[in-house]
Amino acid sequence: MTQYDYDLFVIGAGSGGVRAARMASEHGVRVAIAEQRFLGGTCVNVGCVPKKLFVYAARFRDEFDAAAGFGWTLGQATFNWSTLIANKNREIERLHTVYNSHLQKSGVKVITGRATVLDAHTVSIDGNEYSAERILIATGGWPFVPDIPGKQHIVTSNDLFFLKQLPERIIIVGGGYIAVEFAGILHGLGVHTTLCHRGDSLLGGFDEDIGAFLAEEMTKKGIGILFNTDIEAIEKAGACLAVRCIDGSQLNTDLVMYATGRVPNSSGFGLEQLGVELDKEQAIKVNGDYQTNVPSIYALGDVTNRMNLTPVAIAEGIALVKKLYSNQAHQTEAIDYETVPTAVFSQPAIGSVGLTESEARDKHPDIDIYLTRFTPMKNTLSGLDEQTLMKMIVVRGTDRVVGLHMAGTDAPEIIQGMAVAIRAGATKAVFDSTIGIHPTAAEEFVTLREAAP
Ligand code: NDP
Numbered sequence: 001m002t003q004y005d006y007d008l009f010v011i012g013a014g015s016g017g018v019r020a021a022r023m024a025s026e027h028g029v030r031v032a033i034a035e036q037r038f039l040g041g042t043c044v045n046v047g048c049v050p051k052k053l054f055v056y057a058a059r060f061r062d063e064f065d066a067a068a069g070f071g072w073t074l075g076q077a078t079f080n081w082s083t084l085i086a087n088k089n090r091e092i093e094r095l096h097t098v099y100n101s102h103l104q105k106s107g108v109k110v111i112t113g114r115a116t117v118l119d120a121h122t123v124s125i126d127g128n129e130y131s132a133e134r135i136l137i138a139t140g141g142w143p144f145v146p147d148i149p150g151k152q153h154i155v156t157s158n159d160l161f162f163l164k165q166l167p168e169r170i171i172i173v174g175g176g177y178i179a180v181e182f183a184g185i186l187h188g189l190g191v192h193t194t195l196c197h198r199g200d201s202l203l204g205g206f207d208e209d210i211g212a213f214l215a216e217e218m219t220k221k222g223i224g225i226l227f228n229t230d231i232e233a234i235e236k237a238g239a240c241l242a243v244r245c246i247d248g249s250q251l252n253t254d255l256v257m258y259a260t261g262r263v264p265n266s267s268g269f270g271l272e273q274l275g276v277e278l279d280k281e282q283a284i285k286v287n288g289d290y291q292t293n294v295p296s297i298y299a300l301g302d303v304t305n306r307m308n309l310t311p312v313a314i315a316e317g318i319a320l321v322k323k324l325y326s327n328q329a330h331q332t333e334a335i336d337y338e339t340v341p342t343a344v345f346s347q348p349a350i351g352s353v354g355l356t357e358s359e360a361r362d363k364h365p366d367i368d369i370y371l372t373r374f375t376p377m378k379n380t381l382s383g384l385d386e387q388t389l390m391k392m393i394v395v396r397g398t399d400r401v402v403g404l405h406m407a408g409t410d411a412p413e414i415i416q417g418m419a420v421a422i423r424a425g426a427t428k429a430v431f432d433s434t435i436g437i438h439p440t441a442a443e444e445f446v447t448l449r450e451a452a453p
Contacts, residue, residue, distance in 0.1 A: 002133065005131045006131070007030045009034070010032070010135075011033075011034050011117070012138035013099070014043060016138045016300045016313030017041070017139075018041075018102075018317075020317035020321050025107045027325040034113060034115040035112060038096060039099040045092060049095065050092060052345060053088050054084070055181070055345045057084050064077050065383065066379075079189060081165060111130075114269070119274065120274065121296055135296060136290075136298045136320070138299070138303065138313070139264075141303065148234065153241055154234065157182060166186070167253075169192040170191050170257060171195075173197075173231060174197060175197035176260075176261065183346070187221060196231060197228075198230045199227065208358060209357070209391055210405050213373075220386070229245050229247070264302060271297075281305055284299040306337065312340060319335055339419065341422075348409060349407070350412075351415025353419040354401070357393055364397075366396035367395055368393075369392070370448035371392075372390050372444055376388050377441075386409075388407065390448075391404070391406070392428075400426075401421070402422075404419075409441065414445075
């Protein structure tokens with residue numbers, strides 16, 4: 001008979017925590033999961049899911065504009081933000097029910113409340129103590145906002161999902177995933193949108209051509225982009241906000257949103273007292289088996305700040321449970337973080353897998369770059385001038401395709417399929433001998449003939 005109440009106590013019911021809890025329970029392990037807010041974590045409540053619903057809402061603007069070229073006459077389109085929010089909230093509530101029922105069916109004990117880790121085997125919630133052989137921290141992250149005068153006027157993506165009404169104008173600060181996604185959403189919904197980024201290109205970490213192309217397309221749509229712009233202070237100025245930049249310039253707006261990265265949720269619940277090691281960004285340090293320096297404490301997902309993506313957290317949850325509780329632990333393949341595909345639901349959308357051009361040049365002496373930029377077929381009649389960019393990076397000696405990047409309609413859907421080929425080690429010759437599907441944009445990836453000079 002075990003001395004513990006549970007074999008595994010998971011703190012945080014987001015994507016990674018829920019997957020680990022359910023899967024462990026299905027292996028016959030006694031599991032509890034604690035959540036202080038809502039089931040589903042960032043992705044379901046203030047991330048991927050509501051964001052994608054907002055992107056759909058925003059895309060209608062272009063669809064309405066495009067319709068006339070195909071013979072449609074539409075009346076005056078109007079948009080109601082409250083309807084979108086109410087429908088989105090209803091869908092999220094449905095997902096809470098689904099998550100709860102999946103956890104119950106798997107036999108996981110769900111405990112609502114803020115957990116504190118008392119020692120290496122004990123968790124406390126609302127005065128109740130639970131002992132566990134192992135504790136898994138899957139507490140995710142939280143938006144980071146720099147400390148500037150007027151910080152109290154700033155909203156983050158967390159707030160945007162629940163705004164009572166849309167502003168007329170917004171300034172979005174940052175040049176990463178969230179900044180460009182929300183710039184596309186808000187512009188599409190009719191908000192006068194300006195992006196302020198301290199750097200000189202969008203989407204650091206992505207292929208350089210993709211960032212430059214996105215900036216061009218966003219600008220064409222009417223989104224203002226101010227590069228090399230850092231904000232010093234924000235002040236209330238009557239009904240609006242005055243944003244003072246470091247170069248002395250001033251911008252007036254109705255709302256300021258910061259999308260300047262996220263910090264791991266690693267403090268304030270006992271880890272410091274226990275001596276769990278954090279890195280300088282406050283991420284929990286783990287070894288290859290998701291184990292912290294306190295052997296009974298594990299961590300995965302955004303709180304470890306490695307690759308902050310839902311499917312990565314889920315994969316980590318699966319890998320951990322296989323390692324700890326499956327009798328095939330020795331066969332468990334480590335996650336390959338190098339070929340994780342990713343998407344940005346900007347407008348146009350982006351999909352990417354493998355190395356960027358500069359990463360490939362650092363790693364391989366000789367590479368070939370295939371690049372195509374074209375007007376998608378739909379836009380021959382739509383009157384829209386959004387273009388598509390596709391890029392393939394090939395190692396000359398081995399012919400291996402090591403990077404694929406796309407910006408354009410359906411890029412995330414297309415790159416998901418292409419990622420399988422990259423994982424399988426496809427060469428350029430394999431791409432070339434694959435028959436295209438016509439007429440699609442995706443077929444361009446199998447008809448790239450001329451490497452860039
Ligand atoms: P990112 O790390 O993608 O981007 C942060 C941006 O903020 C960068 O442009 C950065 O500039 C800038 N920045 C950082 N600190 C400051 C500061 N003090 N002042 C001004 N600018 C600053 O973070 P996000 O918040 O956009 O997203 C967080 C994470 O969430 C992403 O990295 C991603 O992992 C995940 N995510 C994934 C999505 C998806 O899969 N589609 C969607 C949304 C989020 P600089 O480059 O100069 O450092």
